[in-house]
Every structure is written in C-alpha cells, then in structure tokens.
Amino acid sequence: MLPDTPDSASRRFLYSAIFWLLVPGLFGLTLATFLYLPATQDLIPLAIKPLLSFGRLRPAHVNIAIFGWLSQAYAGAILFVMPRLTRARLYSERLAHVNLWLWNLMIAAAMITLPMGMTQGREYAEMIWPLDLLLVANFVLLGINIWGAVLRRAEQKIYVSVWNFMASIIIFVPVYAVGNKIWDPSGAFTGMTDNIVNYFYVHNLFNSWFTTAGVGLALYLLPKATDKPLYSHRLALWGLWSVWTGQHHQLNSPAPDWLEYLTVVFSILAAVPTIAFMVNFFATLRGSWHKAADDVGLRFLATGAIFWALTCVQGVAQSFRTFSMYVHFTNWVVGHSHLAFVADYSFWAFGLIYFIVPKVVGRPIYSKKLMEWHYWLTTGGMTVFMITLWIAGLIQAQNWLSNSIPFIATVRSLQPYFMIRFFGGLTAGIGILCFAYNIWQTARQPSPESAASPVLAASGD
Amino acid sequence: MKPSLIYLTFGSLISLLLGIIVTIIIPAAEPIGPSELARPYTEQELWGREIYKREGCHYCHTQQVRAPEANAVMIHKRGDIGPESAPGDYYYQSPVFWGTERQGPDLTHLASREGIGNNVAWHIQHFKTPRGISPGSLMPSFDYLSEAELQALTAYMLTLK
Numbered sequence: 117m118l119p120d121t122p123d124s125a126s127r128r129f130l131y132s133a134i135f136w137l138l139v140p141g142l143f144g145l146t147l148a149t150f151l152y153l154p155a156t157q158d159l160i161p162l163a164i165k166p167l168l169s170f171g172r173l174r175p176a177h178v179n180i181a182i183f184g185w186l187s188q189a190y191a192g193a194i195l196f197v198m199p200r201l202t203r204a205r206l207y208s209e210r211l212a213h214v215n216l217w218l219w220n221l222m223i224a225a226a227m228i229t230l231p232m233g234m235t236q237g238r239e240y241a242e243m244i245w246p247l248d249l250l251l252v253a254n255f256v257l258l259g260i261n262i263w264g265a266v267l268r269r270a271e272q273k274i275y276v277s278v279w280n281f282m283a284s285i286i287i288f289v290p291v292y293a294v295g296n297k298i299w300d301p302s303g304a305f306t307g308m309t310d311n312i313v314n315y316f317y318v319h320n321l322f323n324s325w326f327t328t329a330g331v332g333l334a335l336y337l338l339p340k341a342t343d344k345p346l347y348s349h350r351l352a353l354w355g356l357w358s359v360w361t362g363q364h365h366q367l368n369s370p371a372p373d374w375l376e377y378l379t380v381v382f383s384i385l386a387a388v389p390t391i392a393f394m395v396n397f398f399a400t401l402r403g404s405w406h407k408a409a410d411d412v413g414l415r416f417l418a419t420g421a422i423f424w425a426l427t428c429v430q431g432v433a434q435s436f437r438t439f440s441m442y443v444h445f446t447n448w449v450v451g452h453s454h455l456a457f458v459a460d461y462s463f464w465a466f467g468l469i470y471f472i473v474p475k476v477v478g479r480p481i482y483s484k485k486l487m488e489w490h491y492w493l494t495t496g497g498m499t500v501f502m503i504t505l506w507i508a509g510l511i512q513a514q515n516w517l518s519n520s521i522p523f524i525a526t527v528r529s530l531q532p533y534f535m536i537r538f539f540g541g542l543t544a545g546i547g548i549l550c551f552a553y554n555i556w557q558t559a560r561q562p563s564p565e566s567a568a569s570p571v572l573a574a575s576g577d
Numbered sequence: 578m579k580p581s582l583i584y585l586t587f588g589s590l591i592s593l594l595l596g597i598i599v600t601i602i603i604p605a606a607e608p609i610g611p612s613e614l615a616r617p618y619t620e621q622e623l624w625g626r627e628i629y630k631r632e633g634c635h636y637c638h639t640q641q642v643r644a645p646e647a648n649a650v651m652i653h654k655r656g657d658i659g660p661e662s663a664p665g666d667y668y669y670q671s672p673v674f675w676g677t678e679r680q681g682p683d684l685t686h687l688a689s690r691e692g693i694g695n696n697v698a699w700h701i702q703h704f705k706t707p708r709g710i711s712p713g714s715l716m717p718s719f720d721y722l723s724e725a726e727l728q729a730l731t732a733y734m735l736t737l738k
Contacts, residue, residue, distance in 0.1 A: 151680070154715045155708060162721055169717045171633020237630035237672050266582070279585060286589045294597060304672035308664045309605040311675045316601055363600055368643035369675065370664045375604050441645050445679040512679075516650050523652045523682040528713040 118213040122205065125212030127476040129192030130469055131559065132220055134552050136184030137462075139227065141545050143177035148541050152534040167231040175242040176230040181457065182240070182321070183251065184223040189465040190329050191219070191258055194281055196472045197336050198262060201278050203271040207264025215257040222250040236296070236303035238310070240318045245301040252293055259285035276349050280332030287324040291317055312363065312371060319362030326461045331393055334417060334464050337471055338400050341414040342407060347399035361386055364435035367444065376437065383435035390428040397421050412487040413470030419495060420463030427456045442517075447530070448509025451502045458544070459498050466490070466551065473558055482557035486550045493547030501540030508533035612665030614738055625733025628726055629674065632719065638684045639676035640737070652682045652690065659686030680715050687737040700731040 150157050150170055160168055195212055199205055206212060226243050229235075235242040243251065262281050266274065295317020297303050305313050339346050363371060363379035401408075401418060408415040430452050433439050443449065470487065474480050481487060508530050515526040618626065629635070640662075647661035662685055667673045688694045693703075702709070704727055707716035722730070 150717070151715055154713070157717050158708065165717075165721045169632060169719075169721075170715075171636050171717070172631075174633055174636045233631035235631060235633070237633075237635065237674070239636075239677060274579075274581070282582075283585055283589045286586060287593050290590075290593060294601075302671065305605075306669075306671040307667045307673065308609065309601070310667075310671060310673045312604055313601055314672075316597075365677070366641075366675065368645065369641050370662045370666070372604055372607065372664075375600060379600070441643060445639055445677065447678075449677065516679075517646070519649060519651050519655055521651070522654070524711055524713060527680070527715060531713075 117217075118210045120209045122199065122209065123196060123476045125206070125209055125216055126192045126195040126472065128213070128216050129188050129195060129219075130473060130476075131555070132216065133185050133188035133192060133465070134469070134555055136180055136188065136223055137548060138552060140177045140181035140185060141548055143173050143180070145538070145541055145545055147173055147177060148534070148538040152531070152538040166233065172231050172233055172235075175235055175239075176227065178240060179226050179230060179242055180223060182326075183226070183243075186326065186457070186461055186465060188219060188223075189462075189469065190326075190333065191215070193333050193465070193468040193472060194258070194262065194329065196476065197277060197333065198265045198281070201271065201275045201336070202265045202269035204265060204269050207261045207268065211257060212261055215254060215261070218250060218257070219254050222247050222254060225250075238296075238304060238314045240321060241296045241303065241314060243296075245298075245303060248292075248296045248298055248303065252289060252298060255285060255289050255292070259289065275336070276346070277332035277336040280328050280335075284325055284328040284332070287320070287328070291320040291324055295320070308370060311366060311369070312375075315365035316362040319365060322456065323361070326457075330461050330464055333468055334397070334421065337413075337417055337464075337468055338397060341411060341417065341467075341471060342401060342404040344400060344404060347396050361435070364440070367435070367437045367440040380435050380437065384432060387428065387432050390425075394421070394425050412484075412491050413467040415467075415491060416463045416470070417467035419491075420460045420467065423455060423459035423463065427452070427460055430455070442513045443509055446509035446512040446516075447505045447533070448513070451505030451509060454498065454505070455502050459495075459502065463495075466494075469555065473555055477559055479558065482554050482561070486554040490547045490551040490554065493550065494544045495547075497540045497542070497544030497547060499540075501537050501544060504533050504536045504540060508537075607664075609664045609668065611668035612663050614663075614666050615668040616736075617669050618736065619732070621729050621732045622736050624726075625729040625731070626670075628722070628730045629733060630672070632717075632722075634684075635674040635676045636678060637676075637680035637716065638674075638682065639679050640673070640683065640685045641675045642683060642685050650683075653692070657686075657690050658683055659689060684734075684737050688735045689738055695735060697731050697735075700734055701727050704730065 146168065147170060157168075157170070166172070195206060222243075225247055229244055229247070230242060234244050236244060241248075262278075262285055266278060266282060292298070295313055297305060297313070304310055335346060361379055361383045363375050364383045367376050367380075369376075398421070404414075405418075408418050434443065434449075434452065470481060511533075512526055512530065515521060515529065516523075642658055642660065642662045644661050646658060648656045648659065650656070650658040652658055666685075693699045699710075703711070704719040704722065706718055706720070707714040708718070719727070719730075
C-alpha cells in the first residue's frame, strides 16, 4: 500500500489523474448533449434523472476536473520533479502515498455526493465541509513533501520551479480555507460578501495553484525537452499581486465600484509577469521548434503556452468593465474557462505525463501514433469547441442588448453552435481516450514499436 | 533556513493578507442594511432556496441585474429584466446565487413579471415540463421533485420581486 521506492507515488498520482480525467470528460459530453438536444433530458428514467440533472452534473464535472484530474497530475509531476531539482529523495515517499489515498478518497466522495445534490452551492467551492477539510489536509501533506525536500536538499541553488511550488502551496492553502469558510460547515458567507469571497477564491485557485505551480512545471520541462538552459531565471518569478485580481469576476455587479476599479488595475498589472513568462518561454524555445515536430510532449507544452498567452489576452480584455458587460454571463465565458483549463494547464499536464511516465516505468511511450492522434484530435476538437463558444457568446451578447427578441428566441438561436460544440468536445474526448489507452499500455508492457526498432529506453532523469 | 526562503514565505503571506484585507475585509466592513426588496425568509421559502441550491439552478440563472441592462433588457418584453441590483437586496441570503452564466433568463425580479410572476400553477407546470410550456427550453424537467418540494421552490420564486 505504501511503498518506499523512488517515484512510486509520483507514478500512481499520474495514473489516478488520468483515470479521473475520463469522468469529467464523460460528464462534460453529457452536459453538452443536454444543451445541443435539450429533449434528451426528458428521456432519462426517473430513477436516475436527479443524478444526471444539469445543475448537479455541472459541479461534478468541474470539481472532478480541477481536483481529480489536474491537481493530481500536478501533484504527481511535482513529486517527480522535486527529487531531481533538490538532488535528494523526497521528504517522505510513504507520506506521498498516504496523500494519494486521501486524495482519491476525497474525489470518490465528491463523485458520489455532488450528483446526489450534496453541495455548498458556490461555484468551484461546492464540495461539502468534510471534503473541504480533506482537501486542505491533502494540500498540506503535499506541501510538507515540497518544503521538506527543500530543507533537506543537496543542491544549494533553488531552481525557479521550486520557488513556484513553495509559494503556490503557501498561498493556496489559506486561499482555499478562507474562500470555503472552512470554519463553518455551511461554507457560505451572507449577502454580498459571500460572492466577493467566492470569486476571490475562484480566481486564486487558478492564479496561486494552477498558474503558479503550472509555470513551475513548464519551466522544468522546457529546458529538459529542448536540451537548453532556461533563457532567464529572473524573468521567471511570478507576480504576487495577482492575488488581488479576483474581483474582476463580478464587474458591473452590486459590489462597490472602487473595488471593481482596483481589480481592473491589478488585472492589467498582471500582464507584466505574463509577458515575462512568455518572453522566457519562447526565447528558450527559439531554435528548437523542430523538436516539437517529433516530440508530442514538447508540442503539447508549446501549444499550451500559446493558448496560455491567448487566455491572458482574453483575461485582461474581460477585466475591462465595458467588455465584461458585453460577454459576461454568455457562452464566451464557458469558452474562456475551457481555454484556460483544458487548452493550457491540461495541455501542459499531457506534456509532463508524456515526459515523466517513460522515466518512471523505464520504457518509452507505447505508441507514437496514438500520441499523434491524441495531439491532433484534442487540439483540433478543443479549437473548434472554443471558437464556437466565443462566437455563440458574442451573438448572445448582441441579442440580449439589442432588445428586439424575447429571451427564449436567443436560446433557440444557439442550437447550431451547441451542436458544433458537442462534436468538438467529442473529438477532443476521443483524443483523450487515445491518451489514456496509450499510458495504460505503456504501464503494462514494452512497446511493439520499440521492439521493431530498438529505441533506448529513457533512464534516470 | 536560507533568508531567501524566509522572504518567500513572508512575502507570499503578506501579499495574501493584504489581498484579503483590501478585497474582502474592507468591502465587507461597509455598512449595508437590507434594501426595500429584502425581507427575512419563511421556513418554506428557505427550504425552496435549499432546493434551488441542490438542483444547481444558479448554473443557468443569474440573480444580478447590472446597471447598463437594468430596465432595458428583454425577458418576455422590453425592460422586464427589472431594476439594477443593490447590495442590500442580498441582505438575508446565504449563499447568494449571483451566478455566472445565463443559459436561462435572470431571475432577480422574476415575481414582478407580468403573467407568470405570481402564477403558482404556471411555475409548477413549468418546472415539470419546461419544454411543454416553452419549446426549445434547455431547462431540466424537475418532475422528479415531490409536490411539497415544488411548492417550496415556487414559494421561493415568488420572493424574487
């Protein structure tokens, strides 16, 4: 149950992340079906109808994606990276296994409770109180392993990725605790404050965990995959003021105007570390683009970085009150969140998994062809998915403000877009199945491709 | 510990703390009383809110009218989205259901809408067969709720003045 072999916890975290990726994928397709063909909701047998109700499946889709898939993929990758950057063993491999089991307990419980309608009813913070506590415990355990490894390191110089991981955990744990009102089982504040705290948390979930740790992971993988040193270590430090930008999720709302203006200023300032990261990333990559042609992992990393740049451009644009007035509440936002979540952070996670798994199982990825299928289906599918939703969002916005047709007519006019979105999502999902199958086969057996033309199994780090 | 590690720790925590003070505590300290629209909920209405939360209605419906659209945007007819939301409107609510997506119309002032506003029978029928009443609706059919649950949910709807 709790082996002590190096990288064993990292490997299991990555496998369990991939398993949990399939669940929100399936839920997402179900939700997309409901929007594309709403009458399918009436065909569900009464006994399971409540479990599949849109408003219950939506939080299950989101929570399992963020905490089951992506957070576990990050944890697995961090546990792989830490010993290499500190040149020491993990603080405790066994503790990491305890962490893994508790993490899966939490997600399995979320997978049961959310469709049952047990929720705190606040976006991204839906998990009930006991699971909130488990989540905090999980991040603290991960933090102990990160900080423990730093304090016992053999390598004196602390690489920029390690800084990012340490800062990420320190900020995210209190953010989660405050955002979820961890000291109160109801998990909710009262009145306007409730929404302010909710979006303080939502934004910082992305900012302090997915972005800060994700940038750390990307800046580890990039020099490895390109075989070149990082262009600049100074440019890599992530701007801490992004903590302040959460309120741009509710511009034009009843929240105080000064708060909205403040958050706009900080959101624009957040462009500075973003640009620094982009410069650093692409200057390191310069001259190595051909490697991305062969190496699907590097290609996912680079594609994710390009999509990340787009996320930040959209993010800054959306934090202007005028533009927010236009696109907020429309399907544009759904497109934006999938851009951030799938097309950048998850793409980075794919790249990391393709890089790490061969090292921890001691043989190359089972099938290069399937990697190509994964890349093209998922990138193509997501691109269609997102562009469709952005267009749909702009149409919705125009329809609402033009004031010429009743609401239900604006809903009906979206049907073709919901159809294309469904097929985009389906295509991306098939790519993800290729990915899961490929990793599963890699874990089980040597690749037939490598038997035909012996490639050296990757070793060490 | 290296001094740089201590800087990182305290730098992160101070930045976070300032963020919490400025963007949460100061706004929360503004004295906001209940607005004219706010009133305490009855037992049944509170139960209705619980059902609203459990069924995730807030993933498709917002409860906030922004200034530029107030009294202008059309749900059934021009301007019936209603007046701009004020902080005091949410005085008695926990959690609030401001929402982030409008797959369906904003519900802030639902009960003031002509024809359906106070129409209990309409609401119950609509919950059971949304597409029967409004062809092309995306809304799930809530025919799995009990009669008492539907009544409670409707009682809550009628508070959305």
